[in-house]
Amino acid sequence: MKRNILKTLLLGCCISLNLPIQGIESKNYEKEFPLSRYVDPRIGSEGLGRVFIGPSCPFGMVKPSPDCTPSPNSGWLPMPVRVDGFAQVHVSGTGGGPKYGNILVAPFCGALDRTQHIDYREYENIRLGYYDTRFKQSGIRTEITTAERASFYRFTYPQTDKSLAIDAGFFLGESPVPDAREAQQFVGSEIQILSDHEVCGYTRIRGGWNNGRAYTVYFYAETDQPFSETATWKGDSITADRSQYDSHQKTGALLRFREGSNTLQLKVGISFLSCLRAKANAHNEITHWSFEKVHNELLGKWEALFSKIEIDEKASEAHKRMFYTGLYHTMLMPVDRTGENPLWSDPEPYYDDFYAIWDTYRTSSPLITLIAPKREADIVRSLINIYKRDGYMPDARSGNCNGRTQGGSNAEIVIADAFVKGLKGIDYELALQAMLKDATVDPGSNHEAEGRGGLREYLELGYVPWGIDRAGNRTVEYSYCDYAIALVAKGLGKEELYRHYLKQSGNWKNLWRDDYRHSGAQGFIMPRDAQGQWLDSLPYGHSRVMQPKYAYTPMTFEGPWYTPWWSMFFYEASSWEYSLSIPHDVPGLIEKCGGPQAFEQRLDTFFIRNYYNVNNEPSFLTPCLYHWLSKPWKSSDRIHTILAESYNDGPVGLPGNDDSGAMSSWLAFHMMGLYPNAGQDYYLINTPLLHTTTLHLEDGHDFRIVAEGLSEKNRYIQSVTLNGQDYPYSTLRHKDLTEGGTLVLKMGQKPSEWGKEMFKPEK
Amino acid sequence: MKRNILKTLLLGCCISLNLPIQGIESKNYEKEFPLSRYVDPRIGSEGLGRVFIGPSCPFGMVKPSPDCTPSPNSGWLPMPVRVDGFAQVHVSGTGGGPKYGNILVAPFCGALDRTQHIDYREYENIRLGYYDTRFKQSGIRTEITTAERASFYRFTYPQTDKSLAIDAGFFLGESPVPDAREAQQFVGSEIQILSDHEVCGYTRIRGGWNNGRAYTVYFYAETDQPFSETATWKGDSITADRSQYDSHQKTGALLRFREGSNTLQLKVGISFLSCLRAKANAHNEITHWSFEKVHNELLGKWEALFSKIEIDEKASEAHKRMFYTGLYHTMLMPVDRTGENPLWSDPEPYYDDFYAIWDTYRTSSPLITLIAPKREADIVRSLINIYKRDGYMPDARSGNCNGRTQGGSNAEIVIADAFVKGLKGIDYELALQAMLKDATVDPGSNHEAEGRGGLREYLELGYVPWGIDRAGNRTVEYSYCDYAIALVAKGLGKEELYRHYLKQSGNWKNLWRDDYRHSGAQGFIMPRDAQGQWLDSLPYGHSRVMQPKYAYTPMTFEGPWYTPWWSMFFYEASSWEYSLSIPHDVPGLIEKCGGPQAFEQRLDTFFIRNYYNVNNEPSFLTPCLYHWLSKPWKSSDRIHTILAESYNDGPVGLPGNDDSGAMSSWLAFHMMGLYPNAGQDYYLINTPLLHTTTLHLEDGHDFRIVAEGLSEKNRYIQSVTLNGQDYPYSTLRHKDLTEGGTLVLKMGQKPSEWGKEMFKPEK
Structure with a gap:
């Protein structure tokens, strides 16, 4: 999916400034999570890529991120675009009308007299499972990490007088045109201050890219410090009420904290069932107030997956x-x-x-x-x-x-x-x-x-x-x-x-x-x-x-x-x-x-x-498709050119909407030298970008791909062996891969006769 | 709609015993609500009628009623069938698989150690906006009335030690067969004890007759006395927890009251949006603890409608x-x-x-x-x-x-x-x-x-x-x-x-x-x-x-x-x-x-x-259809026979599923002597059951239908006048009705030549 190509390209020209990361790296960061440190969520975040840049667990339900109007698909846009706050649910790499962007939290300073608290970023640190920015006007630093179903915030204010807005009415892609196609439409919201450190509520939204029926995102927010003052709002009206029930209007809460340090921590549990369930999610997943612990758990989950390859x-x-x-x-x-x-x-x-x-x-x-x-x-x-x-x-x-x-x-x-x-x-x-x-x-x-x-x-x-x-x-x-x-x-x-x-x-x-x-x-x-x-x-x-x-x-x-x-x-x-x-x-x-x-x-x-x-x-x-013409080297040449021209490790490193990882997985396969024809049981063998790749498979088998002598010059496969045996075929069956073994590609400077036949004959 | 004809007919044979109504009638009952007193919710409740017998406002969202297993469509079945309790949402006169039956309240005596509290009725008083029964085993009397979106209960216990269950997992038409067609299916529920006199929660159900998507019924229950002891349950497990979050299991609350009198009053606000909204509904609609006031308000709404005819x-x-x-x-x-x-x-x-x-x-x-x-x-x-x-x-x-x-x-x-x-x-x-x-x-x-x-x-x-x-x-x-x-x-x-x-x-x-x-x-x-x-x-x-x-x-x-x-x-x-x-x-x-x-x-x-x-x-x-043969008297004869044979003012007074009032409105039209051909602008004129009917129309006009000399013998229309002018046509245009006037039917003992023509020529 992709739309509004011109607009996005223009936005893509703004390159974000990345300052060195502060505070989140334990001494063992590199040792404990040696692969995770290669992940850069900024890759593909600009231009057409539209990837989600905030922290997320693998397949994680909660995806907190800054939300920058107007209507970015993943919430985020590069600086200097304004930030409305940080919403908890997003998608990655999509085109068309946005979806989600629900339950916005926004730190600010001072009186509880406004529902919007727009600010601008001074810098951004974006790492796997970690987002960090400081706002220019308020001077507040926001750091975010997340568990599966609860996000975790650490706000550092310039003073001990700290305020926070929780906006249950915010969502991405709101259109001034009634019933605009692909626009999300507001249905209802609710807010309730439960105690001196807990707020819950929900937002109910319909429409968006898939023109879906109404969905409801429930939240339970808890701070590590008591509220010294609270207010709530419905529509444009801010009151001292402790709750605002759903009357199909936008609602939110304003919280002030006067005691303690400059730092305020916040958990936001999310659920699609209820506020109590959101609370259970927050409490079951995060039983402590350690930002680093939440982040490390997230890194551990990713590392376990990355280590498979x-x-x-x-x-x-x-x-x-x-x-x-x-x-x-x-x-x-x-x-x-x-x-x-x-x-x-x-x-x-x-x-x-x-x-x-x-x-x-x-x-x-x-x-x-x-x-x-x-x-x-x-x-x-x-x-x-x-x-x-x-x-x-x-x-x-x-x-x-x-x-x-x-x-x-x-x-x-x-x-x-x-x-x-x-x-x-x-x-x-x-x-x-x-x-x-x-x-x-x-x-x-x-x-x-x-x-x-x-x-x-x-x-x-x-x-x-x-x-x-x-x-x-x-x-x-x-x-x-x-x-x-x-x-x-x-x-x-x-x-x-x-x-x-x-x-x-x-x-x-x-x-x-x-x-x-x-x-x-x-x-x-x-x-x-x-x-x-x-x-x-x-x-x-x-x-x-x-x-x-x-x-x-x-x-x-x-x-x-x-x-x-x-x-x-x-x-x-x-x-x-x-x-x-x-x-x-x-x-x-x-x-x-x-x-x-x-x-x-x-x-x-x-x-x-x-x-x-x-x-x-x-x-x-x-x-x-050149494989089917007995010229797999031409396939590899094309892929080589595409990779060189359209993919890199910068913010505009993906040539199109990543579409939940479609572009990224295309890249990953070609870097390994295998490419699947989905729905069928084989991979096309191509010149990889990587010299060796080892797949640690489910049942203990390893499958290793080695490109011997691979270099920019030596980019043509001369011959192939599978487990030491000559392998003249340009495809590999999935079964041959899952049984484990080693595929050695011998590389040379010129196209060869290897791969004239595509498929190993079935026994 | 109708199904299970035999089963329902058998049940219809049990005739309910009605004791004199107690307590609810103010001195002015007959004077204030002269027409409402003719309403008998039991008419059509047995046999195939399946009408809802509990209290309801006109087009009211909340419809509390006893719920009697197995699976009655309106919740209620005649004595001696057991009662599981009283749920807040029902439909009237339907066939096929049941829908609703949500948020069951059940009074009982003693320890908070069971989730089910089945009992049997000693008597029933069923009146417009009022339901009254006493349970045989517990001796508890339950009286119910309702507002639009909140029901109101008055329980009278044999002693001051009073217990109450609120079951968020109950619903009608549960089937032991997985995915049974037309059966309601449980999705989730939640319960939360909010204070010493408030409980809230919801039930989420899918399926039922229309095979609908999941709907959620939220409730907020408030008692006029503080809880002395509480428990909640999830599945089969009863605990002292104050809440049970939704984990796709059935939940409920058990409440005990040891102080005050033998009487306990309960409001149950209902909403399809949220618990807070249910609370607002309860508090906005019922600002007091007077059962009689709630009932009188309900009667007032009905009376205003009845007085139109x-x-x-x-x-x-x-x-x-x-x-x-x-x-x-x-x-x-x-x-x-x-x-x-x-x-x-x-x-x-x-x-x-x-x-x-x-x-x-x-x-x-x-x-x-x-x-x-x-x-x-x-x-x-x-x-x-x-x-x-x-x-x-x-x-x-x-x-x-x-x-x-x-x-x-x-x-x-x-x-x-x-x-x-x-x-x-x-x-x-x-x-x-x-x-x-x-x-x-x-x-x-x-x-x-x-x-x-x-x-x-x-x-x-x-x-x-x-x-x-x-x-x-x-x-x-x-x-x-x-x-x-x-x-x-x-x-x-x-x-x-x-x-x-x-x-x-x-x-x-x-x-x-x-x-x-x-x-x-x-x-x-x-x-x-x-x-x-x-x-x-x-x-x-x-x-x-x-x-x-x-x-x-x-x-x-x-x-x-x-x-x-x-x-x-x-x-x-x-x-x-x-x-x-x-x-x-x-x-x-x-x-x-x-x-x-x-x-x-x-x-x-x-x-x-x-x-x-x-x-x-x-x-x-x-x-x-005899009207179209220029023999409206034959139409009237057929209708006369049908009315005499199939309609009466007893519990089996409707010959089929009332289907949200379909049968009942057919009856009402024929009693007046007019019958609409829906979608078209006229009424067929027939011999009424009523001597006179006056329609008090919206813009102040009255339309009067007078059957002069009507009797069992004089049941044939001899001639008709409209506003004093001879009216030889067997139909009446809606416009002629809404302009106001008087339609006089002169009755006689034999079929006449009146009504050879159906329609008054358009000018």
């Missing part, structure tokens, strides 16, 4: 930073809300903020499967359980509500990926039911939220005809999702189902316009109406008087100004991109494109003419 | 009881939850528990329009706003969730009824959009919850083909809904739209099987497949091996045991019933049936052979 110690600092930050970004979302589901109760895990699977299925899920397979199994179980309770698996979900679909019903690919990789603890029979629901039951008017919009036409015609939103990529993606169903059906011994969906997975060919030529390439996925006619120009609108049309070519990305973004033929992509995006049938694609020679030329054109869109997930696999 | 003082006690209880039942639901909507916030009114419009649109809405037109306008506005915020108007809605649809999208008829009757304050342009959403956007997989299931086929074929659930009544009802759209479109000057939907409203004819004969009648609405073939036997199931079929005839009501109730051709009705249910084109129907003579014979057969189903709404209009 050990990389070359001699790797450059930049590469280490890019790699571990990549893993970090991949494990920010979805968030583990097990036990926090307000919609149903059962023993299954519950994850939210799939944002979106359309983005994450290709690389994020496969990477989590390598690092934390039990976690990925839990995530898959939660998807299946959402089907069971809510009716459909999500393609995206946030705020406990499915939505939006961008193309396919890609949870199916996540399931196929888990299935072919043998993830345990998943009821695959039920999973198949969930997949078949997607593939057989049209969601009707609910197609923006879930299921396969245009399914009925897809089944009748074999393609989604023009006139239905996103007809192009829906057709292409449904085909791949059908392939995912076929794989699982086959594995479960359902031969008839397998054949049915395997056949249906060829449906992308029904939109393949064989004779269409563009930039030297022939054959493109192009718009077709329900009568089977190809359309060179697309009608827009339903007026009987005006019949506006616009030309559609394989380069078309957006329509005219009056064309809704969500109603294009392809979602945020051109036909050049999607006509190369057939991950389940590249040989069929090559044939359609006129054979290997024409295909190679087409691929070259794609990259040379910049039809490739580095920041868009549908093109994630495309640089690797 | 004044009836013959000489009417029999039974008739007065039937009539005012009918009005009472009609105004129990939907419930006014304005300001209590957890899903969105805007200034529009918010009503919930449309349960279901399929039942209520015919008579309940038209009756509310006569008594309280501003209220009906608010209800209509809330329907339109639900479309605006949730996507579709409900056909049924409960627990803040649309669902289920039984046939048509009947909110459209409610809107048309409001429109043709000139209800003010409604945005009819927006209303038309809401209607067109129903009529143009297929709800897909969500068809059980809202919209028109099978719409796509309906639009393509002109009927809903067999294979889609409820194809028969969906076709018939969509046709009528299309007529409703046509009427509103015409009124708004949208001529093209009007013609389109007027034409489409003839779609019922596409399922009319002309040559089908049954019991001497020719032509029936019969199942037809998508290829246009008529089906004499219906396939069931999708197996490729077994192809079970069963014969379908116009008498078929239910299918074989393996046929889901919701998948029949007609929802809870036969073709005999639905083939006479074309309210918008009776002349067309007569023609289809072979002309007036054949139609009259068919109608006679319908009633004589008992194809008429007195307890099912689709046949509500059928007794009046």
